[in-house]
Amino acid sequence: MTVAPAIILVSPQLGENIGAAARVMANFALSDLRLVAPRDGWPNPAAEAMAAKTLSGPVEARVFDTVDAAVADLSYLLAATARPRGFDKPAMGPRQAMGALRARAEAGAAAGVLFGAEAMGLLNEDVARADAILTYPVSPDWSSLNLAQAVALAAYEWGLGEGEAPHAGFDRLSPPASKAEIAELAEHFETELEASGFFWPPEKAQSMRLSVRAAVGRWALTAQDVSTLRGMIKALARGTRRKPKT
Amino acid sequence: MTVAPAIILVSPQLGENIGAAARVMANFALSDLRLVAPRDGWPNPAAEAMAAKTLSGPVEARVFDTVDAAVADLSYLLAATARPRGFDKPAMGPRQAMGALRARAEAGAAAGVLFGAEAMGLLNEDVARADAILTYPVSPDWSSLNLAQAVALAAYEWGLGEGEAPHAGFDRLSPPASKAEIAELAEHFETELEASGFFWPPEKAQSMRLSVRAAVGRWALTAQDVSTLRGMIKALARGTRRKPKT
Numbered sequence: 001m002t003v004a005p006a007i008i009l010v011s012p013q014l015g016e017n018i019g020a021a022a023r024v025m026a027n028f029a030l031s032d033l034r035l036v037a038p039r040d041g042w043p044n045p046a047a048e049a050m051a052a053k054t055l056s057g058p059v060e061a062r063v064f065d066t067v068d069a070a071v072a073d074l075s076y077l078l079a080a081t082a083r084p085r086g087f088d089k090p091a092m093g094p095r096q097a098m099g100a101l102r103a104r105a106e107a108g109a110a111a112g113v114l115f116g117a118e119a120m121g122l123l124n125e126d127v128a129r130a131d132a133i134l135t136y137p138v139s140p141d142w143s144s145l146n147l148a149q150a151v152a153l154a155a156y157e158w159g160l161g162e163g164e165a166p167h168a169g170f171d172r173l174s175p176p177a178s179k180a181e182i183a184e185l186a187e188h189f190e191t192e193l194e195a196s197g198f199f200w201p202p203e204k205a206q207s208m209r210l211s212v213r214a215a216v217g218r219w220a221l222t223a224q225d226v227s228t229l230r231g232m233i234k235a236l237a238r239g240t241r242r243k244p245k246t
Numbered sequence: 247m248t249v250a251p252a253i254i255l256v257s258p259q260l261g262e263n264i265g266a267a268a269r270v271m272a273n274f275a276l277s278d279l280r281l282v283a284p285r286d287g288w289p290n291p292a293a294e295a296m297a298a299k300t301l302s303g304p305v306e307a308r309v310f311d312t313v314d315a316a317v318a319d320l321s322y323l324l325a326a327t328a329r330p331r332g333f334d335k336p337a338m339g340p341r342q343a344m345g346a347l348r349a350r351a352e353a354g355a356a357a358g359v360l361f362g363a364e365a366m367g368l369l370n371e372d373v374a375r376a377d378a379i380l381t382y383p384v385s386p387d388w389s390s391l392n393l394a395q396a397v398a399l400a401a402y403e404w405g406l407g408e409g410e411a412p413h414a415g416f417d418r419l420s421p422p423a424s425k426a427e428i429a430e431l432a433e434h435f436e437t438e439l440e441a442s443g444f445f446w447p448p449e450k451a452q453s454m455r456l457s458v459r460a461a462v463g464r465w466a467l468t469a470q471d472v473s474t475l476r477g478m479i480k481a482l483a484r485g486t487r488r489k490p491k492t
Contacts, residue, residue, distance in 0.1 A: 016262070024395050026388035050392075058388055088468055095406075137405055142272035142304055146296075149270050152395045153402050159383055160341075189478070198481035215474055219465040228461055232435070235444035236482035 002105045005158065006032040006112035007151055008070050010126060013039045013118045019050025020148035022061065026054040028159030033061040034070045034112070067114070067126050072180040076104040076111040079130035080150055081122050082143050087214040091133040098157040100132065109176045113154055118147050128214040129179065129186075177226045185226050186216045192237040248351045251404065252278040252358035253397055254316050256372060259285045259364045265296025266394035268307065272300040274405030279307040280316045280358070313360070313372055322350040322357040325376035326396055327368050328389050337379040344403040346378060359400055364393050423472045431472050432462045438483040 007025060012018050012035060022033055035042060042063045048055060055061055064070035071077055078097055092100060101111045113134060116122035127133065136145055136153065145153075177185075189212055199205035221229070253271060258264050258281060268279055281288060288309045294301060301307055310316035317323055324343055338346060347357045359380060362368030373379065382391055382399065391399075423431075435458055445451035467475070 020392060020395070023390075023392055027382075027384040027391050027395070029385040029387075052390065052392075054388065088470060093406075094402075136273070137402075138273040139275040139405070141275075142300065144298065145273050146266060146269055146298075149266070149273070149395070149398045152398050156340075156383075156399050156402075159385070160339075192482055193478060196481040196484060198478060211474065212478070215471050219467070219471075221465070225461050225465075228457060232439060232444060232458070233482060235442040236438055236479060238442060 002102065002162075003110060004030050004032065005101055005105065006034055006074065006110070007154075008034040008036065008067075008112050008114045009038070009147070009151075010036045010067055010070075010114060010122060011039060011117040012115075012147065014147075015040055015044035015046030015048075016050045017118060017147040018044060018061075019047035019052075019055070021151040022047070022051040022054045022059045024148065024152040024155050026058045028155040029058075029162070030155050030158065031059050032112075033059050035061060035063045036067050036070050037065060038063065039117075067129070068180075068183055071112060071114070071129070072183075073110055073178060074112045075109040075176040075178045076101060077130045077179060078111075078113045078132055078134045079122055079127045080113060080115045080134040080136075080154070081127055082135060082138070082145070083121065085124055085127050087128060087133075087211075087218075089127075089130065089133050089214065089218055091135050093135065093137050094153045094157040095160075097132065097134040098154065098161050102158070102161050104176070107176075110178075115147060115150060124210060125213065128210055129183070129217045131217065131220065175223055177221045177223045181223060181226045182217060182221065185221070185229060186213045188230055188233055189216060192233050195237070248348065248408075249356060250276050250278065251347055251351065252280055252320065252356070253401075254280040254282065254313075254358050254360045255284070255393070255397075256282045256313055256316075256360060256368060257285060257363040258361075258393065260393075261286055261290035261292030261294075262296045263364065263393040264290060264307075265293035265298075265301070267397040268293070268297040268300045268305045270394065270398040270401050272304045274401040275304075275408065276401050276404065277304050277306055278358075279305050281307055281309045282313050282316050283311060284309065285363075313375070317358060317360070317375070319356055320358045321355040322347060323376045324357075324359045324378050324380045325368055325373045326359060326361045326380040326382075326400070327373055328381060328384070328391070329367065331370055331373050331379075333374060333379075335373075335376065335379050337381050339381065339383050340399045340403040341406075343378065343380040344400065344407050347404070348407050361393060361396060423467045423469045427469060427472045428463060428467065431467070431475060432459045434476055434479055435462060438479055442483065 007030060104111050114122060114126055138145055190209060199208050350357050360368060360372055384391055436455060445454050
């Protein structure tokens with residue numbers, strides 16, 4: 001069974017946009033709304049007003065403190081952004097992106113789409129953790145899309161694709177790693193690379209860290225890959241100090 | 247030259263929806279907004295606020311007293327409605343409808359889309375004057391679409407049909423690694439993992455080697471990934487013996 005994707009709003013500012021997002025989610029049979037640190041707290045009367053009863057109906061909104069917590073159970077993640085970030089990630093329009101997401105969902109992977117705050121969009125570190133970028137074919141002269149409208153276009157494309165023929169080819173043998181496993185792997189990499197002096201010189205350390213995270217997030221790792229890689233890191237970090245047991 | 251269609255809002259109630267419609271029109275290079283008897287008059291501060299400057303920019307809003315006056319110069323008209331009205335008119339989803347509209351526009355016909363008021367939609371007499379019906383593939387359980395969202399989906403489909411706008415700046419994926427680079431990476435992994443005692447116990451060493459190679463071969467690494475990974479291996483293999491240069 002295909003599980004519909006989660007819509008994750010990171011630090012949304014206006015309750016109106018949260019409510020409008022919930023309403024259009026219901027229009028296209030999406031129900032999993034996740035709010036990371038909404039500015040005005042939760043519940044929010046302005047959101048309720050715009051949601052036209054969907055927040056007490058088909059849409060379940062849950063609040064999280066961090067993006068990490070909000071995506072922990074997902075294994076395929078899109079980040080909606082208008083600005084290229086220099087990450088080496090595939091960028092797709094809504095139609096293609098929802099197709100990719102559906103293919104994963106049909107293979108049993110829980111999936112979601114990250115949307116940033118109204119004023120500034122997603123942080124680089126949030127984009128870095130995604131598998132791919134969702135971008136909108138907006139006019140270059142007027143590219144700033146309202147948050148709820150961005151959710152609407154994704155929801156619409158999700159809805160359109162429902163009922164279409166399944167996309168074959170994503171039925172991996174080993175299930176994809178969850179975002180929590182990926183985050184732990186990136187953490188492990190970072191800790192050991194830090195100890196090894198990899199992040200050098202200091203003025204480049206931050207961007208090196210980000211590019212390690214972006215790379216780890218892009219490799220479509222399986223749960224088995226993560227466990228293999230963590231064993232490899234552990235072994236390498238002990239370096240030649242460790243002798244094989246005899 | 248194709249003339250973009252007019253968006254005609256009949257008796258819109260909320261300035262917020264008018265403004266949001268204008269903003270999303272600008273996102274998809276539509277500029278002709280027509281308002282028939284807006285409830286709160288015109289101009290409308292709530293509309294200005296939601297329009298994010300588009301009403302004094304690319305979108306021109308004009309006010310008309312009647313639908314007749316608003317559509318007088320058009321020769322192909324769609325009516326957006328969720329409810330069948332028993333008229334003998336073709337009904338199309340947004341994609342097909344925008345395609346039909348484009349075909350007319352390319353043949354030189356000025357075209358437009360009628361949207362009704364928030365609470366009750368279009369009157370039967372407004373639907374009756376249209377050439378075809380635009381309807382949305384919404385969930386039967388939750389079919390009431392916000393006015394500005396309805397405009398957004400039509401604008402998006404119009405924009406898509408205008409030819410995929412290039413996603414500027416996103417086409418810089420670094421080229422995939424060559425098979426030789428992948429082989430060298432696997433070799434490098436293997437050598438250092440060997441030295442670290444990773445391939446243990448001996449009776450499993452061969453299959454562990456194979457699974458490392460299989461994993462490395464599967465990650466769709468770019469040339470940049472390979473070089474990053476090799477740097478990481480080198481750093482880790484030196485382990486904590488290496489101190490950062492100071």
